[in-house]
Amino acid sequence: xxxxxxxxxxxxxxxxxxxxxxxxxxxxxxxxxxxxxxxxxxxxxxxxxxxxxxxxxxxxxxxxxxxxxxxxxxxxxxxxxxxxxxxxxxxxxxxxxxxxxxxxxxxxxxxxxxxxxxxxxxxxxxxxxxxxxxxxxxxxxxxxxxxxxxxxxxxxxxxxxxxxxxxxxxxxxxxxxxxxxxxxxxxxxxxxxxxxxxxxxxxxxxxxxxxxxxxxxxxxxxxxxxxxxxxxxxxxxxxxxxxxxxxxxxxxxxxxxxxxxxxxxxxxxxxxxxxxxxxxxxxxxxxxxxxxxxxxxxxxxxxxxxxxxxxxxxxxxxxxxxxxxxxxxxxxxxxxxxxxxxxxxxx
Amino acid sequence: xxxxxxxxxxxxxxxxxxxxxxxxxxxxxxxxxxxxxxxxxxxxxxxxxxxxxxxxxxxxxxxxxxxxxxxxxxxxxxxxxxxxxxxxxxxxxxxxxxxxxxxxxxxxxxxxxxxxxxxxxxxxxxxxxxxxxxxxxxxxxxxxxxxxxxxxxxxxxxxxxxxxxxxxxxxxxxxxxxxxxxxxxxxxxxxxxxxxxxxxxxxxxxxxxxxxxxxxxxxxxxxxxxxxxxxxxxxxxxxxxxxxxxxxxxxxxxxxxxxxxxxxxxxxxxxxxxxxxxxxxxxxxxxxxxxxxxx
Numbered sequence: 072x073x074x075x076x077x078x079x080x081x082x083x084x085x086x087x088x089x090x091x092x093x094x095x096x097x098x099x100x101x102x103x104x105x106x107x108x109x110x111x112x113x114x115x116x117x118x119x120x121x122x123x124x125x126x127x128x129x130x131x132x133x134x135x136x137x138x139x140x141x142x143x144x145x146x147x148x149x150x151x152x153x154x155x156x157x158x159x160x161x162x163x164x165x166x167x168x169x170x171x172x173x174x175x176x177x178x179x180x181x182x183x184x185x186x187x188x189x190x191x192x193x194x195x196x197x198x199x200x201x202x203x204x205x206x207x208x209x210x211x212x213x214x215x216x217x218x219x220x221x222x223x224x225x226x227x228x229x230x231x232x233x234x235x236x237x238x239x240x241x242x243x244x245x246x247x248x249x250x251x252x253x254x255x256x257x258x259x260x261x262x263x264x265x266x267x268x269x270x271x272x273x274x275x276x277x278x279x280x281x282x283x284x285x286x287x288x289x290x291x292x293x294x295x296x297x298x299x300x301x302x303x304x305x306x307x308x309x310x311x312x313x314x315x316x317x318x319x320x321x322x323x324x325x326x327x328x329x330x331x332x333x334x335x336x337x338x339x340x341x342x343x344x345x346x347x348x349x350x351x352x353x354x355x356x357x358x359x360x361x362x363x364x365x366x367x368x369x370x371x372x373x374x375x376x377x378x379x380x381x382x383x384x385x386x387x388x389x390x391x392x393x394x395x396x397x398x399x400x401x402x403x404x405x406x407x408x409x410x411x412x413x414x415x416x417x418x
Numbered sequence: 419x420x421x422x423x424x425x426x427x428x429x430x431x432x433x434x435x436x437x438x439x440x441x442x443x444x445x446x447x448x449x450x451x452x453x454x455x456x457x458x459x460x461x462x463x464x465x466x467x468x469x470x471x472x473x474x475x476x477x478x479x480x481x482x483x484x485x486x487x488x489x490x491x492x493x494x495x496x497x498x499x500x501x502x503x504x505x506x507x508x509x510x511x512x513x514x515x516x517x518x519x520x521x522x523x524x525x526x527x528x529x530x531x532x533x534x535x536x537x538x539x540x541x542x543x544x545x546x547x548x549x550x551x552x553x554x555x556x557x558x559x560x561x562x563x564x565x566x567x568x569x570x571x572x573x574x575x576x577x578x579x580x581x582x583x584x585x586x587x588x589x590x591x592x593x594x595x596x597x598x599x600x601x602x603x604x605x606x607x608x609x610x611x612x613x614x615x616x617x618x619x620x621x622x623x624x625x626x627x628x629x630x631x632x633x634x635x636x637x638x639x640x641x642x643x644x645x646x647x648x649x650x651x652x653x654x655x656x657x658x659x660x661x662x663x664x665x666x667x668x669x670x671x672x673x674x675x676x677x678x679x680x681x682x683x684x685x686x687x688x689x690x691x692x693x694x695x696x697x698x699x700x701x702x703x704x705x706x707x708x709x710x711x712x713x
Contacts, residue, residue, distance in 0.1 A: 136511060140509075140511075142510065142511050142514060189694075189697055189698060192697070192698065192701060193697055193701045195510045196453045196510055196514065197647075197697060197701055199453070199510070199514055200453075200643050200647060200693065200697070201693075201694065201697050203640070203643060203690075204643070204644075204690040204691075204693045204694050204697075205694075207640070207686070207687060207690045208687055208690055208691065208694070211683055211686065211687040214683070215683055324640075328518055328522075331511075331515060331518070332515070332518075332519075335511070335512075335515050339511065375533075376530065378526075378529065378534070379525075379526040379527070379528075379529035379530040379534075380526065380530070381526070382522050382523070382525050382526030382529065383522070383523050383526030383527060383530070384526075385519075385522050385526075386518075386519040386520060386521070386522030386523035386524075386525075386526065387519070387523055388519070389515055389516065389518065389519030389522070390501060390516055390519040390520060390523070393505065393508075393512050393515060393516050393519070394501070394504050394505065394516075397508070397512065
């Protein structure tokens with residue numbers, strides 16, 4: 072059992088990492104993530120990069136849906152807007168990646184503002200349907216506005232480069248993605264503790280009472296949409312430098328649903344949960360793939376069952392978590408941690 | 419003019435089918451307050467039930483259709499009982515996500531059982547096209563349309579005049595009051611899911627006979643959103659009107675606007691543009707009830 076957790080100053084009370092134990096673990100996590108690329112093979116590195124991009128996007132959605140309670144079925148569209156903006160910035164205007172990625176974020180942010188405008192007028196499921204419409208419309212724009220998006224052929228993007236070093240391998244871009252994830256996680260974690268974050272939570276819990284307490288609903292809802300789509304846009308920008316190509320079929324409705332599934336499985340409104348969810352939802356299909364490949368020795372046509380099984384597993388995980396573990400992986404993690412922290416007493 | 423009328427007729431035909439899907443959607447929303455994102459997959463499964471009964475078991479079309487209806491009703495009831503009921507009273511996000519999860523499971527199961535291939539229905543209707551003056555209606559559009567209209571009318575009558583329908587409407591109106599008047603709310607919930615699944619299955623069969631089926635058929639289910647938002651989420655009549663309006667609009671947009679705007683494909687997007695406009699100016703739709711929040 073852990074004891075002696077005293078906070079004697081305000082700054083100790085406000086610290087993000089409160090106890091030496093937490094600081095130690097976070098340090099260990101940081102260091103192991105830094106040396107990870109030296110140990111991991113190509114495939115693991117690729118998965119880690121993919122997960123990193125997904126974490127940034129999912130954090131954005133969790134700010135909007137988990138924190139502010141505004142459900143969005145169009146998150147993939149904002150990722151797409153960011154990706155296209157970054158790609159256009161990089162190819163047409165020759166922007167370096169550290170300008171192109173924020174540009175992606177900014178353009179997605181503007182798009183989010185426009186889509187967020189109906190959020191004052193409609194809410195709940197009407198908003199879900201409005202964002203669904205945004206998804207369909209943006210997808211159509213991606214594949215049809217040939218002069219900017221390159222239509223279905225898409226845009227090829229040169230690799231990012233920093234001080235003459237080209238970030239053209241998974242190994243090199245890993246550090247870029249790692250830094251972005253760390254930065255955006257830190258920002259999201261802090262957002263919870265600010266006036267704005269508290270306002271978001273108040274809106275989620277009961278919008279009318281929030282308004283009575285003097286929270287400007289329209290302003291904060293729009294703000295939430297903007298922050299969320301900025302995250303999405305940045306994720307899109309990083310994604311472009313990771314895959315080096317952007318085409319419309321990267322951002323279908325199913326990606327939006329994937330993002331929602333991540334935050335539902337991870338835990339709505341939990342930063343930690345978002346990260347767990349992103350890792351979990353990226354790894355499970357890969358594990359399934361690996362399992363199917365090894366089953367091929369016994370059942371030669373096992374691969375043809377892979378895609379259906381993936382759909383079933385994906386849906387079953389969403390339904391299962393909602394019915395049996397509504398607070399997601401984050402809650403399971405807390406329960407485990409509490410058990411050890413309180414041991415040998417029962418919690 | 420000829421072109422215009424031809425587009426109009428195709429629009430009416432597809433609109434009738436949208437109306438039927440939308441009706442299933444509205445029945446669930448009206449009596450349980452749940453948005454069913456899996457409606458497209460209910461359609462797809464219904465179509466596959468009918469297809470399998472016809473091809474594997476060699477039943478005639480009418481018998482297969484009845485079997486598909488029965489299968490869909492059972493499936494709808496089971497889903498309500500075991501998936502949705504534990505989530506009663508949970509927040510909107512959970513309920514939306516659970517139906518999305520369900521749709522993914524259904525799609526996967528359909529691919530496992532029937533493979534991902536595209537299949538054509540065995541020929542059912544006479545091949546002679548129907549002539550309306552100078553307008554030609556292909557028979558594979560005309561007869562399905564008749565089925566869709568008959569089914570829509572049947573469900574509407576059921577809702578309007580039978581005891582079950584009345585108890586559904588009572589529940590929709592005020593759950594607590596209906597419960598205290600001795601209406602079995604749980605049964606009403608199950609019934610509405612069954613009824614909606616039947617409507618979806620019928621529309622699936624109808625669409626299947628027009629253009630074949632595959633596990634991806636459920637994607638058409640998305641079109642239901644513009645329809646129900648236009649008509650009003652809780653209005654059965656609205657679903658009808660909305661279905662026809664969206665069907666016609668889509669076909670006219672496809673015919674006239676497609677060459678003009680951004681390299682085509684406007685047909686698929688036009689309904690969603692309408693949806694956005696409706697949400698901005700009249701979120702409760704043409705015939706829906708305006709939602710008033712009381713504290």
